[in-house]
Amino acid sequence: MIIINRIKFFLLVLVFFNISKAQDYFLFTDSENPNYYDPSYLFVNTPSELITVNENKFPVSTDTSYAGTNALKLQWSSHDTGDWGSAITAPNWAGEDVTLKDSVSLWVFSNKFIPSLSLPKIYLEDLSNKKTDKINISDFHGDIVAGIWTQIKIPIRIFINNPGEADLTQIKVIYLGQSISDSLKHIMYIDEVRITGRRLSTDYNFIVVLGSSTAAGGGADPRDSAWVNLFRNNLILADTSFKVVNLAVGGFTTYDVMPTGFVPPPGRPNPSPNKNITYAMEYNPQTIIINLPSNDVARNYTIEEIIANYDTLFAFAQNHFVDLWISTPQPRYFSNQSQLDLQFELLDSTFSRYGSMTIDFWNGLAKPNGFLAPEYDSGDGIHLNNAGHRILYERASEKIYPVLLPVELAQPRGAKTYLLAQNFPNPFNNQTRILISVIKAEFISLKVYNIIGEQVAVLENGFIRRGLHSYDFDASSLTSGIYVYRLIAGDFSASKKMILVK
DSSP states (O other), X not given: OHHHXXXXXXXXXXXXXXXXHHTOEEEESOOSSSSEESSEEXXXXXXXXXXXXXXXXXXXXXXXXXXXXXXXEEEEEOOTXXXXXXXXXXXXXXXXXXXXXXXXXXXXXXSSOBOGGGSOEEEEEETTSOBOXXXXXXXXXXXXXXXXXXXXXXXXXXXXXXXXXOOTTSEEEEEEEOOSOOOOEEEEEEEEEEXXXXXXXXXXXXXXXXXXXXXXXXXXXXXXXXXXXXXHHHHHHHOTXXXXXXXXXXXXXXXXXXXXXXXXXXXXXXXXXTTSHHHHHTTOOSEEEEEOOSHHHHTTOOHHHHHHHXXXXXXXXXXXXXXXXXXXXXXXXXXXXXXXXXXXXXXXXXHHHHGGGEEOOSTTTBOXXXXXXXXXXXXXXXXXXXHHHHHHHHHHHHHHHHHHSOGGGOSOTTOSSOEEOOOBSSSBSSEXXXXXXESSSEEEEEEEEXXXXXXXXXXXXXXXXXEEEEEEEEOTTSOSEEEEEEEEETTEEEEEEEEEOO
């Protein structure tokens, strides 16, 4: 019996280890190029010094490695009035939501002793090239002892508390940069660079987006205007229990998001282990959205294989009891008529095969010939501008919000009617939230009254922008009972009751 229990414990630990490891996001393990690591970028301002290869790439060394066959070689000298920085990222330069992770981890080695204070600073950069504040590695790690591989771990919480201008849901790069100016030459080898995962909190309802450049924000400027970001921001505004994870990567096809273990035909890409539907399932999502507009068609994949891949993805989601939504292809400039014909065939097949689980990303955006309408073109005939992204957001939210939210909260931002939603939770104990929507920028009044008509709180009394707005009401100073909140916006007025229970 003791042996059986030990076996069970070992298996439990093994499963936990494999899940935790799978949730790690790897930025460097080994370099395919023996001389330099291509997904990197280095800069230096004199008089500081930094060794680069191929103008601005990270040197690679086979002299030593923690795992695999090679490691990054960081050789620097920091001087007053100078600066340097070295960026490390994954081969696809994709963004990752680091708010769901635990720490930044890297293994380092030096042939000579490096004092803690001489270690570089570390900071993160998002898909818009905006950076977090710079953090001293010396605040979290001691001296580097010569001849021993050492793990450095920086808690993600530090970057959450010091985000700078970076969007921590779309981090693509880890930077190491100049710290103190000691004017000494240092050499440090770096290996196994990753952002470590964790068992995810059950406090959130996760929605995961898989896709390519449109879902990743291509064409939108700024990226806050991208349809996934609009979808995320307004969903969270309505209900903070939701978390939208965007795993989209520019250039992806249906093959890239297929389940881990899927064997593609010759000449087709393998599933991406950190950006596919298997990885998405590790979030225990409530919903998965797939937005793959046209890359399969651009690569001349057949309609049969595209639909077969979608069928596999739907079956995989159903087996995990997860709702899966799929967008139609999007209009795109194709000079090849056979590709345009395939786009139209894929459009018809998506609607007919997946029915109510299809999101229309075509009608109203496409010209009759299948090209992207110029008023929604970002300029390349492929990617949507801000106006186009807003339409995608409205189409997605009109379909999916009603499934996720109470009916009165489910209308997308920018709806054509006023809204005064029922507070939630209701009844409530001290804290509740009230959601309103207005159709234009205007002066509004949102006030709370007790049952005899006395005003007890003013939540808003001024100009607000068009769209959806959320207000938290703190009733900790009030007694239990029925209260009324009233919205006045131009000629529109509405009131609702709420119940405070202590």
